[in-house]
Each structure stands twice: as C-alpha cells, then as structure tokens.
Amino acid sequence: MSASTIVSVDNLVKRYGSLTAVDHLTLNIGEGEVFGLLGPNGSGKTTTINCILQLLSYDHGQVELFGRRATPTSYDLKRRVGVVPQEVAVFNELSVRENVDAFCALYVSDRARRRQLVDEAIDFVGIGDFEKFRPSKLSGGLRRRLNIACGIAHKPELIIFDEPTVAVDPQSRNAILEGIQRLNREGATIIYTSHYMEEIEQICTRISIMDAGRTVASGTADELKSMVGTGEKINVGCSVPDEATLEAVRSLSCVRAAAYASGHLLVECLAGDHNLSDILGVLRDRGVSYGRVLSEPPTLNDVFLEITGRELRDEA
Numbered sequence: 281m282s283a284s285t286i287v288s289v290d291n292l293v294k295r296y297g298s299l300t301a302v303d304h305l306t307l308n309i310g311e312g313e314v315f316g317l318l319g320p321n322g323s324g325k326t327t328t329i330n331c332i333l334q335l336l337s338y339d340h341g342q343v344e345l346f347g348r349r350a351t352p353t354s355y356d357l358k359r360r361v362g363v364v365p366q367e368v369a370v371f372n373e374l375s376v377r378e379n380v381d382a383f384c385a386l387y388v389s390d391r392a393r394r395r396q397l398v399d400e401a402i403d404f405v406g407i408g409d410f411e412k413f414r415p416s417k418l419s420g421g422l423r424r425r426l427n428i429a430c431g432i433a434h435k436p437e438l439i440i441f442d443e444p445t446v447a448v449d450p451q452s453r454n455a456i457l458e459g460i461q462r463l464n465r466e467g468a469t470i471i472y473t474s475h476y477m478e479e480i481e482q483i484c485t486r487i488s489i490m491d492a493g494r495t496v497a498s499g500t501a502d503e504l505k506s507m508v509g510t511g512e513k514i515n516v517g518c519s520v521p522d523e524a525t526l527e528a529v530r531s532l533s534c535v536r537a538a539a540y541a542s543g544h545l546l547v548e549c550l551a552g553d554h555n556l557s558d559i560l561g562v563l564r565d566r567g568v569s570y571g572r573v574l575s576e577p578p579t580l581n582d583v584f585l586e587i588t589g590r591e592l593r594d595e596a
C-alpha cells in the first residue's frame with residue numbers, strides 16, 4: 281500500500297443471514313481523490329461505508345484508514361473522518377448552530393476554536409440566515425446542508441457522503457456538489473456514493489461501479505466507458521430515407537441498431553473512431569439531405585447495462 285492511500289478495503293464480506301450485502305470487495309482510495317461508489321439501490325454502498333467506518337462488524341476482510349488497521353475503537357482514526365449519512369441525522373430540539381456545535385464538540389473541546397469552526401461550516405454550506413432555526417423549520421435541501429455542516433465542521437481529512445442529494449431540489453443539489461468539490465480542492469479526500477450517474481461523473485476522479493455487493497468495474501469515467509463495446513447514440517435530422525438506405529446504415533460494422541421516426545434517424549453505435557462520418561457518408565452517397573446532428577457519448581448507465589444486463593435505474 282502506498283503512503284498516500286487513505287482508505288484500503290481488502291476482501292470485505294458482510295452478510296445479513298443468507299444475504300451477502302458486500303461480497304469480497306476490495307477498494308483503494310488515494311489522498312486527494314473524489315472517489316465515487318456508483319450502484320443501484322441495494323447494491324451494498326451504505327453497508328460498505330458502515331464497514332469502513334467500523335459501525336458494522338463484518339464477516340471477512342480488513343479495512344485500513346490512513347495506513348493503519350481500523351477497528352471499532354480506533355478513535356484517533358475516526359476523528360480524522362467526517363460522515364454525511366444518507367438520512368439526515370440532526371437533533372430536532374437544537375437550533376442549526378447548536379447542532380453544528382454539538383457535532384463539532386465530539387472532536388474539538390476548545391470553545392473559541394469550535395466557534396470559529398462552526399462559523400466556517402455554516403458559512404461553507406450557506407445556511408447563515410437560518411442559524412437560529414430548528415431543523416424542522418428548514419426545507420429538505422437546507423436540512424441536507426445542515427447535515428453536511430455537522431459532518432465537516434471539525435475539518436476531517438476524509439469525508440464520506442452517502443447519497444447526499446436524494447430528494448433535494450436542483451439548486452441545493454448544485455450547491456452540495458460544488459461544496460464537495462471545494463472541500464476536495466481544500467485538501468479533503470472524498471468518498472461519494474450515489475445511484476445518480478450524472479453526479480458521479482460530474483465530480484468523481486475515479487469510480488467503482490457496484491452491483492450485488494461486488495465491484496463490477498472501476499476506473500475513471502472515460503476508462504469505464506472504453507471498457508465496453510457501446511458507442512455513441514447518433515441522432516440525424518433528415519428527410520425520410522428509403523428502406524435500402526436504412527439497410528445500408530444498419531449494415532455498417534459500427535452500427536448496432538438504426539431506425540427512422542418523426543424526421544430523425546436514430547443510430548445506436550458500437551465503440552468506434554469514425555462512426556459519425558461513416559453514417560453521414562451513407563446518407564450523402566444516397567442523396568438523403570440532413571440538417572442537425574447530435575451525438576451522445578455512452579453513459580455510465582450504458583456501462584452498467586452492458587456489464588450486468590440491467591439498468592442503473594437512474595432517477596436524476
């Protein structure tokens with residue numbers, strides 16, 4: 281393990297009775313990464329996080345944090361980690377400020393230092409106008425931001441975000457994603473779990489795709505996309521092609537499927553370097569006039585679909 285490995289999960293197995301929630305999972309996360317765990321609901325992301333945090337016992341494997349073996353009583357390691365859990369976990373009887381202070385007080389006893397850290401965390405997530413509010417008076421998005429302030433106030437080196445944008449409005453979602461990137465720029469290593477592929481792709485430097493407790497693929501978004509045979513989807517606004525032209529498009533080696541509907545030729549391609557020019561070449565040669573052309577690169581959902589045969593069920 282290199283000196284800059286922040287999280288190392290080796291062969292982790294967690295079973296709930298006969299269900300294997302995490303199935304021989306291995307992960308290595310380096311300092312400064314925004315590491316994405318992408319998988320559908322139930323794929324084992326939260327269970328993995330809870331094992332990393334030593335909140336759950338596991339059946340097999342080992343977790344190291346900051347190069348040292350983590351155990352349930354590794355408090356010196358745990359204080360270097362911040363957690364933003366999936367469910368908002370704050371005290372309803374405390375105000376926004378009191379909540380952030382209460383979480384920060386778990387790690388920082390000096391009151392003056394804590395006041396400064398609480399100020400910074402509240403400012404960071406932009407909830408200064410609501411300091412005196414009880415959480416129940418906040419919108420869902422603001423409660424999420426409070427949840428984040430509670431997790432980051434003590435300035436942890438590793439911050440784990442477990443699906444922090446589920447059921448938040450687009451404005452809060454963007455604020456949360458930008459905030460995570462800012463934390464990363466300021467030096468924090470991030471683990472980000474989500475089933476929203478667009479978010480993962482937007483902010484993560486490296487991604488593990490999980491299914492049924494296992495890593496099915498990992499790499500950068502570009503590396504993942506180049507692992508599969510799916511290419512771009514091409515949409516050509518054109519006059520109605522005759523059946524022979526459609527067949528000529530379909531018989532191109534780069535074409536998986538092609539159909540014409542409502543003024544658009546829709547072509548699903550295999551991975552290739554000159555798919556668009558090949559397709560437009562056929563149309564040109566056969567006198568089909570075309571206008572607007574859109575080319576959509578493959579998505580992480582395409583990667584997941586090709587590897588597992590199922591959709592990620594992205595709801596973004």
Ligand SMILES: Nc1ncnc2c1ncn2[C@@H]1O[C@H](COP(=O)(O)OP(=O)(O)OP(=O)(O)O)[C@@H](O)[C@H]1O
Pocket residue numbers: 296299301319320321322323324325326327328443
């Ligand atoms: N306490 C538990 N007892 C029994 N089964 C559990 C328990 N917690 C989780 N599971 C099961 O373990 C599997 C993995 O769940 P987990 O919550 O880790 O998935 P996830 O990828 O985080 O999905 P979600 O986004 O829905 O939380 C699921 O099949 C889930 O039903």
